[in-house]
Amino acid sequence: MSNTTTPRVEKSQFAYHGFFDVHVDYLKWPTGFQNTYTRLDLCSSAAVVLAQTIDGRFIINLEYRHPTGKWLLSCPGGRVDQNETPLETVKRELLEETGYGGGTWQELPSIYPLPAITDQQIFYFFAQDAVYLSAAKVEESELIKTVLKTKQELYQEIQNKTPVDGILCTALFLWQLL
Structure with a gap:
């Protein structure tokens, strides 16, 4: 990269606080141009897992x-709590959302899914040979059904x-790189 000079933040105003800020x-900008830039602070990174059962599903x-008004196919995952590592987060989320756990875990590359509006980073993992351990225990604000699918x-x-969910498509892409 020939020009790595970045814009200077002259002032930053807090506009809203809630589930995100x-x-x-x-x-x-280095050219002298000035503008405002609205950004979201999602208050944490996230971690997701593409998991497979022993039989490869x-x-x-x-x-x-809710924002889409639709049921979407997605990966188990969630926000990384302050006292957790991304791996601890996805192991907990996989068990809570699906009832599955165990297996062999591998970290995949992490990505920034929406860098134009947020600095949130998503950590991806692959879990192979996961097994059913218990009934799912989803939060009251979650509507989740577990489905098992072959690659095909x-x-x-x-x-x-x-x-x-685009996160699932990214997980499949990263998994293909293994």
């Missing part, structure tokens, strides 16, 4: 996502334009 930054969430069935769902 909204900030408005006043930027001055993927453990997938069919989850209602999952790809067919995507080709058939079944609503899919």
Whole structure:
């Protein structure tokens, strides 16, 4: 990269506090151009897992996502709590959301899914040979059904334009790189 100079934050205003925070930054660019930039602080990173059972089926969430008004195929996962590592988060979330656990775990590359509006980082993991341990214990604000899909069935769902969380597509891509 030839030009790595970044804009200077002249002022930052806190605009909203809730499940996420909204900030408005006043930027001055190296060229002298000035503008405002609205960004979200999601208050934590997230961690997700693409998990497979011993027989090779993927453990997938069919989850209602209110902003879309739809049920989406997705990966188990959630916010990384302050006292947890991303791996601890996904192990807990896989068990809570699906009842599955165990197996062999591998960290995949992490990504920034929406860098234009937030600095949130998502940590990806692959769990192989996960086993059913107990009934799922989802939060009251979650509507989740666990479905088991072969690779072919999952790809067919995507080709058939079944609503899919982009995080699942990224997980499948990263898994293919193994």
